[in-house]
Amino acid sequence: MSTRLVPAVVAVGLAVILSVVLFVPYVARQYRRRGELGMGNAALALAGLVYTLALFAYVLLPLPELRPDFCAVYGTSGPQWIPFNFLSDMQKDAIGTGVAATLRNPALTQVLLNVALFVPLGMFVRYMFKRGVLATTAIGLGVSLLIEVTQVTGVWFLYPCAYRLFDVDDLMANGLGGLIGAFAAPVLRAVPGQRLDVDPGQPRPVTKSRRLLAMVCDLLAYQFTAALCGTFANVVLLAVHGELIGTSDTPPTELPGHDVASAVGLWVPWALLAVVVPLASKAPSLGQGIVRLQATTRDGRPAGPGARLGRSMLGIGGYMLFSQLGGLLWLVSFVFGLASLIAIFTTAGHRGLSYVLTGLRLTDSRAVDRVEALS
Template structure:
């Protein structure tokens, strides 16, 4: 269970970190997100991490008697050697007893382990059956060599067996997965009804997706700048190499952690609206654009104002509200966030609070691009 739990946990964290660039890629490539495609991408990510975890975990403690306790008897080079193991571990006669044989169970699990790989590689990467099977065999060989070398000589000896039967079983699993790959077409939310370059309606879900991308971008960049600020603080105090002091114990820690998130806020809430056609990074990602009531693109000043009345203002109030004596700003940020969310569901065209206050409206950026080309 340990590899499975680690794969799900790490996969979830990676999915959060990669969410914004993934949405941006999908909108550029497909013209929309596609829930089915996102679900398959997440499943493929978790499965890939599960394979890695299966190879590495659990890692035994490295002790002086490691090889005596954990060392294997050496590689198993005899094809179909599991048949002899089945005879040794037979627990009865008949079909039911054969299926319960531990040696056979191990082979069947190795086959099943690589079926998803074959399905994902053939379906998502558009590879043929032979190429997919070869890729599966190559991945299996990499796994077996990693195990046979004690994780590439990290350990003094191998603690898992290099088994040629595993190569055969994994390759068979990849082949079966490649043959079964068309089943993934049944996952809903993958089909494109219109050309990627065609404008789409401004829907509630699309607006929410833009807001989520904005908030995640603020949080992710904020965490990066806080980390860089703490590292810089350690360098300035000469504690990075010595490692005797935690950043929180150094002078200037509170100031660095308060000021660092303001840098990405300025980039996302001020620079992006002034430099681009969209009032926010999230709206740019989902290909939304702010226009005036007459259909003309909004100017930089109006885009900036919309940003400060929307997610940009919400994030700024939240960050400042965390400072001593400014707790009232956290309350204001909560009020602004709730009002914006309610307005998103109740205003015409899902304009939201910031668009109503600025007199702007939202449209698909592809529609604006077409009008500019025609004019």
């Protein structure tokens, strides 16, 4: 793979991972702040994440090999502190006269690229974080300074000397790019799907996309909770019986307490999300609570804890349990999950299988809150 493609691949890969990790909290924040997700806002947030990761990847990667003669092979001549030094470099690198030749000058091209590199930063900071022009420019300069210091210190002394040049002209060009981006920020208003036509506190219809979004949030929340609980349990297990690792032929699965650690990774997240959440909160599940959905009875009253727990067992709770127990139960969970997914599209009001089986209704929680406030 070309070294020029490595930073892009790394940035996109990390963006995908972080997007999955941050998906649930991002959706929760959007629903609390806007009352809905907003695909345009989500697209801008993803673009900002990819850009930020690409920015640091391109200025740091690929990392050179750490070797005994590192400084002799990769070391720079030292920081460049003279402002506008690129003008003298342009004279040295001149390849002709005229506008076209000047634009092809490598020294000028480098400066223009450094300006362009920070234009998106200025646009994102001012538009998405509502900062002024001066504050946005200062943030751009701060990010540029962080990058330059990282380079001059050899990635904060990971390497014995700098392998990329600290150049004050780069700092100035980046700051100019941030300034241009701050003035160009209004262009991002053209991204569709950002406009909020309804007050955040106004109830919304229960749609297929909203139900699917809740389902995705439930599944991701369970997977991350299970991973955290399982990791914690295994760390404790290895801390207690760590002397067996590497000193005998005993595999980790045969360590004392391994069954307990496995049980923690399975039952704790299931109990938290499938039992505690529907019993202790008004939300039928974590995902449905995030997208502001609530279970109600036929007469519009909030469903009680027992009804919410029953719905959970016939919904995400049952699916999580069967999928983790393995064997033929995994096939049961697959069929159950597929049926639940199809039911979202085929049942009245997109209630889904668990709501049909329990006789409950699915309502926007803001509508329920209004009814309770008036009663």
